[in-house]
Amino acid sequence: MKTAHQIAIDVQSGAGSAESELERTLGVIAARNEELNVFLHVDEDGARSAAASIDARVAKGENVGPLAGVPIAIKDNMCQRGIPTTCSSRILEGWRPPYSATVIDRLLAAGAVPVGKTNLDEFAMGSSTETSAFGATRNPLDPTRVPGGSSGGSAAAVAADMTSIAVGSDTGGSIRQPAALCGLVGMKPSYGLVSRYGLIAFASSLDQIGPFAKNVMDAAILLEAIAGHDPMDSTSLPEPPPSLVAHVNDGVAGKRIALVRELVDGADPDVVASVERAVEALKDAGATIVELSIPEFRLGLSAYYLIAPAEASSNLARYDGVRYGLRVDADDVAAMNEATRTAGFGAEVKRRIMLGTYALSAGYYDAYYGQALKVRTQMIEAFKRAYLDVDLLIGATTPSVAFEFGSKTSDPMAMYLSDVFTIPTNLAGDAAVSVPFGSGEADLPVGVQLLGPGRSEAQLFAAARVLEIAEGRS
Amino acid sequence: MTLPGEWEMVVGLEVHTELKTATKMFCGCANQFGSEPNTNICPVCLGLPGSLPVLNERAVELAMAIGVALHCRIASSTFHRKNYFYPDMPKDFQITQYDLPINSGGYLDLPDGSHVSIERAHLEEDTGKSTHLGGTGRIHGADRSLVDYNRSGVPLVEIVSAPDIRSSAHARAYAAELRGILIATGASDGRMEEGSMRIDANVSVRKPNAPFGTRCEIKNLNSLRSLHRAIDYEALRQIDVIEDGGTIRQETRHWDEIFGETSTMRTKEEAEDYRYFREPDLVDLDPNQAWQDRVRNGLPPMPAERRQKLTARLSEPSQAQLEAVEVVIDLGLENFVNAAIDAGVEPALAVARAANELAAGIEMTPNLAPEAFSATVLMEQGGALSATQSKTVLGELLASGGDPKSIAKAKGFEQLSSDSLGSTVAELIEQNPDEWARYREGDEKLAQFFIGQVMKLTKGQANGKAVIAELQARR
Numbered sequence: 001m002k003t004a005h006q007i008a009i010d011v012q013s014g015a016g017s018a019e020s021e022l023e024r025t026l027g028v029i030a031a032r033n034e035e036l037n038v039f040l041h042v043d044e045d046g047a048r049s050a051a052a053s054i055d056a057r058v059a060k061g062e063n064v065g066p067l068a069g070v071p072i073a074i075k076d077n078m079c080q081r082g083i084p085t086t087c088s089s090r091i092l093e094g095w096r097p098p099y100s101a102t103v104i105d106r107l108l109a110a111g112a113v114p115v116g117k118t119n120l121d122e123f124a125m126g127s128s129t130e131t132s133a134f135g136a137t138r139n140p141l142d143p144t145r146v147p148g149g150s151s152g153g154s155a156a157a158v159a160a161d162m163t164s165i166a167v168g169s170d171t172g173g174s175i176r177q178p179a180a181l182c183g184l185v186g187m188k189p190s191y192g193l194v195s196r197y198g199l200i201a202f203a204s205s206l207d208q209i210g211p212f213a214k215n216v217m218d219a220a221i222l223l224e225a226i227a228g229h230d231p232m233d234s235t236s237l238p239e240p241p242p243s244l245v246a247h248v249n250d251g252v253a254g255k256r257i258a259l260v261r262e263l264v265d266g267a268d269p270d271v272v273a274s275v276e277r278a279v280e281a282l283k284d285a286g287a288t289i290v291e292l293s294i295p296e297f298r299l300g301l302s303a304y305y306l307i308a309p310a311e312a313s314s315n316l317a318r319y320d321g322v323r324y325g326l327r328v329d330a331d332d333v334a335a336m337n338e339a340t341r342t343a344g345f346g347a348e349v350k351r352r353i354m355l356g357t358y359a360l361s362a363g364y365y366d367a368y369y370g371q372a373l374k375v376r377t378q379m380i381e382a383f384k385r386a387y388l389d390v391d392l393l394i395g396a397t398t399p400s401v402a403f404e405f406g407s408k409t410s411d412p413m414a415m416y417l418s419d420v421f422t423i424p425t426n427l428a429g430d431a432a433v434s435v436p437f438g439s440g441e442a443d444l445p446v447g448v449q450l451l452g453p454g455r456s457e458a459q460l461f462a463a464a465r466v467l468e469i470a471e472g473r474s
Numbered sequence: 475m476t477l478p479g480e481w482e483m484v485v486g487l488e489v490h491t492e493l494k495t496a497t498k499m500f501c502g503c504a505n506q507f508g509s510e511p512n513t514n515i516c517p518v519c520l521g522l523p524g525s526l527p528v529l530n531e532r533a534v535e536l537a538m539a540i541g542v543a544l545h546c547r548i549a550s551s552t553f554h555r556k557n558y559f560y561p562d563m564p565k566d567f568q569i570t571q572y573d574l575p576i577n578s579g580g581y582l583d584l585p586d587g588s589h590v591s592i593e594r595a596h597l598e599e600d601t602g603k604s605t606h607l608g609g610t611g612r613i614h615g616a617d618r619s620l621v622d623y624n625r626s627g628v629p630l631v632e633i634v635s636a637p638d639i640r641s642s643a644h645a646r647a648y649a650a651e652l653r654g655i656l657i658a659t660g661a662s663d664g665r666m667e668e669g670s671m672r673i674d675a676n677v678s679v680r681k682p683n684a685p686f687g688t689r690c691e692i693k694n695l696n697s698l699r700s701l702h703r704a705i706d707y708e709a710l711r712q713i714d715v716i717e718d719g720g721t722i723r724q725e726t727r728h729w730d731e732i733f734g735e736t737s738t739m740r741t742k743e744e745a746e747d748y749r750y751f752r753e754p755d756l757v758d759l760d761p762n763q764a765w766q767d768r769v770r771n772g773l774p775p776m777p778a779e780r781r782q783k784l785t786a787r788l789s790e791p792s793q794a795q796l797e798a799v800e801v802v803i804d805l806g807l808e809n810f811v812n813a814a815i816d817a818g819v820e821p822a823l824a825v826a827r828a829a830n831e832l833a834a835g836i837e838m839t840p841n842l843a844p845e846a847f848s849a850t851v852l853m854e855q856g857g858a859l860s861a862t863q864s865k866t867v868l869g870e871l872l873a874s875g876g877d878p879k880s881i882a883k884a885k886g887f888e889q890l891s892s893d894s895l896g897s898t899v900a901e902l903i904e905q906n907p908d909e910w911a912r913y914r915e916g917d918e919k920l921a922q923f924f925i926g927q928v929m930k931l932t933k934g935q936a937n938g939k940a941v942i943a944e945l946q947a948r949r
């Protein structure tokens with residue numbers, strides 16, 4: 001399986017073609033999608049015409065872009081004009097957005113070929129894709145296990161060699177956790193680095209689009225292609241995006257990296273062992289390692305499960321049956337709203353809407369949502385203090401390797417704990433990357449997480465690349 | 475209207491005004507009244523999944539202009555979401571300002587000298603517009619409802635007064651003055667009939683110096699007349715309830731224009747919990763001092779100042795003249811009046827013609843040059859035109875522009891210039907020597923005889939004052 005980097009070189013040089021890359025991708029999807037349930041929709045016609053147009057442009061001598069002819073999988077919570085977009089929810093079934101997300105436009109401008117929309121936990125609420133209304137996605141490394149979530153479909157697309165890269169979104173770990181469980185590189189960029197315009201909101205102040213890839217270089221190429229200010233997103237960072245690809249091989253010599261106790265406590269021994277080996281590898285590459293405790297991290301999960309549902313309760317109000325998507329008729333508007341939402345949303349989405357509605361209600365706001373905001377501020381301060389002393393933090397991405405279907409569905413708290421190591425970064429608006437390092441139970445991959453301050457993506461990729469090399473993956 | 479007994483009403487108004495921006499508050503769609511339904515829409519103002527708001531800079535400027543005109547403090551502010559379900563609100567929340575509005579703590583001085591405090595004037599987005607078919611025309615019991623989202627996302631400023639208003643006339647005067655200010659700032663066209671200014675009234679009653687009573691909020695009053703009537707009705711209703719031994723429930727009430735009464739929409743217990751929280755898709759709104767200063771310095775004079783200036787040109791104005799000044803200011807006709815006064819027209823006459831003839835044809839004033847107005851009224855003052863003729867000429871000028879002298883000539887008014895009037899008067903003196911003799915001896919009543927004769931000859935086109943002047947010149 002070629003890297004995205006290699007595909008783009010081949011397509012641009014004429015050594016390969018966008019059409020042949022796409023046909024290979026469509027072939028793998030045809031062979032494995034039924035079993036794995038990765039793609040909810042494959043846009044064969046659109047992708048073929050995009051690929052043909054790229055080949056035609058190459059033939060005319062045009063420079064098509066850094067992702068020339070690279071097939072890419074899109075998480076199905078990003079709008080693409082004319083393509084069914086569901087968020088894996090019955091309530092949006094059949095809806096075709098009349099506009100495209102900024103990230104889609106940027107991918108097309110970089111020469112990428114979007115091939116279809118991948119499965120996710122309904123409205124990105126979950127850590128296994130088991131809450132999808134259209135069935136769970138299977139982990140290509142072990143089909144009896146989950147691929148993680150919520151961007152499980154995008155992770156599985158890359159892990160199954162359907163595409164070399166994919167985009168996902170990360171609200172509390174939804175890129176990093178499935179990347180870890182599928183043995184991929186996955187990054188949650190700094191809040192505002194990638195435009196959210198056209199990303200269907202789960203929790204607006206936490207959501208961020210980011211890349212999946214088999215290796216650091218591909219992830220850097222993809223993120224560089226989609227990052228940058230967007231006038232359509234008021235929270236988009238105004239500064240020019242960082243140069244990432246050029247710094248992938250910068251190494252970690254002279255960097256100070258802290259192993260954070262709260263980012264390994266409670267993890268399986270195999271996972272902890274991988275993190276410890278990663279620390280040694282970074283040390284060998286010239287980094288100084290210190291140990292740190294950041295007790296505020298323990299409050300992250302509770303704060304997150306108030307803030308994210310609160311925002312979601314408001315963001316998901318618009319699915320009322322009036323304008324698009326599902327409508328279940330009833331005697332009057334209020335009854336129609338209720339019947340539509342009752343039929344259209346799954347149990348986890350309902351649980352979070354109720355949680356969030358409660359947290360924002362008069363008389364409870366201060367005790368719940370207000371309190372969570374204070375914790376969030378403390379979290380931001382705690383990160384800032386840590387970064388006064390060190391450049392990056394390191395820990396586990398998830399407490400365990402990929403788990404079996406159904407093992408956590410009956411206990412929401414157990415599922416929520418999958419994100420305990422990834423949530424602090426979202427609350428702070430910072431960046432973090434998960435990189436495969438070592439293996440655990442059943443020889444499944446372990447993800448090591450590197451965390452950095454806002455706009456530290458280049459440093460994070462460089463550190464991840466050190467681990468990649470240490471593992472013998474060049 | 476005066477309330478019975480010793481009752482006093484306490485009123486606070488919430489005035490919503492649509493801002494006159496080219497585009498909507500958070501997207502690039504046209505902000506235009508009267509377009510075909512659902513033509514000025516896009517993913518953002520339809521609240522489609524994935525869309526995000528981007529604040530319109532011009533809306534902020536107009537909101538600041540309102541703040542400056544109302545003597546408010548302009549401060550760093552934030553946006554919140556007000557969450558409730560309604561079909562014409564496409565996101566099922568409204569983006570508004572909550573604890574940190576852009577403008578707070580201002581006031582408005584009314585022409586009668588009273589002072590109304592302004593608590594806040596904040597930015598928010600408008601909703602779409604529902605039309606309910608069948609039933610009563612309201613959502614309950616309708617057969618079907620149609621929604622037009624052209625208005626969805628139109629920028630609004632909500633101006634909240636303190637409960638400083640004490641009568642329906644006072645409320646009306648406040649709303650009228652505020653409307654004048656909104657028009658003067660350029661923030662709004664003030665067209666209540668198009669819904670670009672809508673008023674909610676909070677009404678309670680009390681005995682003098684007693685604490686405030688329980689208030690009821692009357693929603694969506696769409697004219698100054700409705701405001702006036704609704705407040706009076708509501709105050710009397712509350713007094714009746716209290717005098718019958720009942721108590722007022724805090725509630726939101728609907729004003730029925732046809733039946734002239736208010737009715738319960740929802741009680742306090744049924745009130746929605748709006749679950750306000752910071753809008754995470756927008757950043758803080760923090761207009762820097764330079765921007766504020768630009769807005770402040772760019773503001774034209776407000777109605778109060780203009781009224782004062784114009785009134786100062788009238789010597790000892792009568793009540794009727796003051797009311798005429800009011801009309802001139804409301805309609806922004808000072809340039810005509812000032813030009814005429816500068817050209818030598820009596821201020822009272824200039825104000826009267828502007829407040830009546832120009833006001834009646836206000837939508838046509840672009841056809842009329844201030845010089846033409848001055849020239850016409852000057853001809854009237856000099857006796858070349860009668861009052862009736864002057865009004866006719868002004869009507870013609872408003873309708874199609876042109877030169878007053880040519881219009882007067884074409885209408886046959888020109889012969890009544892002082893020369894021809896002089897010869898008519900001279901003829902009449904010759905034909906009526908007895909009457910002339912008695913007039914010369916001091917019988918002033920005979921002036922009326924000569925005026926009558928002149929009118930008969932000129933078919934009523936002469937100016938009575940000019941006839942007297944001719945008679946006196948020959949006496």
